[in-house]
Amino acid sequence: MTALDTAVADPLSQHLGRGRAVRNRVAAVAMYAAFALAVVPLAWILFSVLSKGFSAIVDAQWWTNSQRGITIRTPGGGAYHAMAGTLIQAAITTLISVPIALLTAVYLVEYGRGGRFAKAISFMVDILTGIPSIVAALFIYALWVTTAGFGRTGLSVSFALVLLMIPVVTRSTEEMLRIVPSELREASYALGVPKWKTILRVVIPTAWSGIITGVMLGVARVMGETAPLLILGPYTSSINMNPFRGNMAALPTMINQNRTESLSLAVERTWGAALTLILLVLALTLAARWLSRFSAVRG
């Protein structure tokens, strides 16, 4: 909403023809209806998950214990192992994909502008966006597990997630870099600062808040991915903090493990893990907002 709109206010008045006035009203009502329509499913989903999962997560054990030694017939245990796994896998994924995505975006915006190579990269990033997550997992399985002979560990899950995260972060960073005004760059060059330093110390800091938001939201997305974990991340009910060895649990696999059971304890754990996953994603989203506000360059 700009000042302009308030100045003009609602230009509707008696001078208008009836049809135009009615159409204007109808359109306004439609917009409000669209908004309401969007809020309904969200509130509904959150309500369902909360009401079904709340009883599981209020237990203090949920946040401190694993599911080790717990069956679908014994109460107790928690989701600690899965939360730890999800966060570790997301952290590794971020560490690998963010530098690559950031540099790719820098190339696209700062070096390659419109060149053939940049176009090729852009094209490839588009394709990467179109890879269904399960295909990415099959690829990593063939390359890393079958061909290279490594095990299915937290690390191999992260590799598949990297494939899904790179295009997301590249695209959002690219957008953020593009909206850095070129006067800033030109001013910097005029002071004799080399290009790389201009990028590192003018362009990136200026776009920093947007970049962080993009990265964190990318993280949120990979944390909720399930399909790659079905192929690459076998579940365990015990805590495993080592991404290089052994099975590592994650919240989506914990959900998947429990959702195929009909007993009430399993159902409760399914929704509890779902709620935990939403809460983790929400916490990260909030952290992103806070971080980007905190680290914003102020003029």
Add this chain to the structure above:
Amino acid sequence: MNSSMLRRRSRVAGLASAAMLLAGCGSDNNASAAGSDNGAQASGSSACVSGTLNGEGSSAQKNAIDQVIADYIAGCAGTTVNYNPTGSGAGISQFIAGQVDWAGSDSALKDEPKDGVVETQAAAKRCDNNPAWNIPMVVGPIAIAYNLPGVDSLTLTPEVAAKIFKGQIATWDDPAIAAVNKGVQLPSTPIKVFFRSDESGTTENFTKYLNAAAGSVWTDEPSKTWPGTGEGREKSAGVSEGVKGTEGGITYVEWSYAKDNGLGVAKVNNGAGAVELTGESVGKAVEAAKKAGKGNDLKLDLDYATQAKGAYPVLLVTYEIVCSKGGIDADTTKLLKSFLTFFASPEQQQKLEDIGYAPLPSPLESEVNTAIQAIS
């Protein structure tokens, strides 16, 4: 839902969990919750064998093995046994690829080539050129589960079952069903068949049964994908929920799911009278099976058409597929043997009946024990 409230709560929860993760203070110790089953391992072996054991495969034995693992590791902080119920095919291929220490499968390793690969040979290669053994461990009855309010007792013959699952019988009051259910008031509700949409050992064993016991009606080859009529739902939970929510629904599903969902379970009459599904009646059918493997390879040839008195013939046997020798290191072998011994022990097998499985019949159990001890 108030989103600001949610946000505040999530912030607290997020901070709390982040703090705990940073502190690394998670706990694997659920002993207090696990109840009084502690010390169960002491009956099987004297002390804990520490290490990590990874298995994967059949989802039909998931609940059984989860229970056994929970009992086995109770009080043994250094022992971890993981089992991933991803499916028999996945289990075997992960075993062959050396990703897991043993596999659980609803069908034994196959001798005949498929795509140029013979499973038994590939498995032997994985075991440093020693044969892999199929050790039957969990007997999982397949229930023919239905939802018909007012009908507490239903009997099916193989032919009638095959016709229902083929779609040749459309309503519950069909004369064919009535003929084998004298005195039962059958409603005219249409029959709604649910089947597994994922490839499954349960489907394979159920189609084996229909093909063996009612070959004239069920002419399709047994397979992991469903050749009959109906609507496919994902996994056992999906089909049992489908039946639960649909009056007139019927499906084939592991007994435990039928129990957990409160579904009716049909009696089966293979020719020697109607047999109810119980641990005992299933055990009789397993006893009627012929041994198809050599030596300690305990591959079974189930007789689905058996007319033995009191035998419930619709079942699957989950094998634990292990290397007879080599393949995994000595410590893991020790752990595997200890775990399987515990698994096969009569106390554990007996416990499984409560959760929808049938115990191994005792003659077979002693053979299983011999095989486990022979692993080296």
Add this chain to the structure above:
Amino acid sequence: MTQMSPPPPGRPDAADGAAGDGTDVVVPDGVTAMDTPARQVPARQAPPRPVPRLAPDASGQRSRPPTGRGDGPDARRPLDLSSGAGRWGDRIFSGLSSGAGWFVIVLVTLVGGFLLWKAVPALAGNNAHFFFDRVWSPGGNTPAFGIPDLLYTTVLASVLAMALAVPVAIGIALFTTQYAPRRLARTVAATVDLLAAVPSIIYGLWGIAVLAPILGAPDSWVRNTIESTLGWIPLFSATGISAGNVFVGGVVLAIMILPIVAAISREVFDKTPVAHKEGAYALGATRWEMIRTAVLPFGRPGVISASMLGLGRALGETIAITIILSKPNSTDPFDLSVFFGGETFASKIANNASEFDSPSKTGAYIAAGLVLFVLTFAVNAIARIIINRRKEFVE
């Protein structure tokens, strides 16, 4: 979104910026809503932003980002104009960034190569027509598989999702940019973006447990009404499939892609040049007429590409659809109805990934994955072409 990302500093106003003069709509390709932080146009006459003072030091290492406040000790240090370090730094940095670009290219080539490598032998051994035969038995000694059912279900569910989500998304985007007061607009934007943060497995669980009984069950009011009023159209005819039908799947997909389409449309509408809007108002237009004549034509390419992105996501969605859709039996005749069940490419792979026990079987599923890959890519490419054509047109 608006709430999640404060306007990036340094963005010039649409009216006076050189870098983004409003007509230069850059719609993020292949980015979901969550990845497209808002570029809220700040208050009209944003003061020109001062250039952050620079303090490059001779060592050439990354030091603090400029604070921009100009009163730190850095600001007093002399500028280092030595070009030696600069040249090396440039070489290294441009090398690194083009290296990252190469990495992406190699990665995609590897993935594509992998798909072809696995799919081609299986396709060569296929005993059925891949595109026209309704069979799927990839295992065994005479593998035969075809994809028409998968293709139809995938496209039907995605198109249904689009038909439901796009109008609503446009409505929300217009509401947030043109109608709602600023505070409310932020809240709405954040609320809608929250939808994008919900993991897909949760959509699946919710869809089958909560939504399906209401929308899709055979005795549900919604389904009965549609079947009885529109049942004469094959698309809406009654079927024997219970709650897990394409209709429910499509609605869930619609909810999933709604935030993506809404967020990007919002970005685009937000950038409508003020001059266009002023012009419309000056001619006496009502707000709706202003939207119709200024905002919508300006935003059309952006909305199209946003919809295409949503479509891409819907086509490839795996776990939610796997949980929801029922599979009709193999002998059922082909049915066009949205109340029929089915499998999409992705759900077919996910349903059977655990039984990939032979190369030819795996290859068959990978071949299906390859079609999905091509389909998704085509959708993205079309979006790109439309945007580029429209961009020229607008300029």
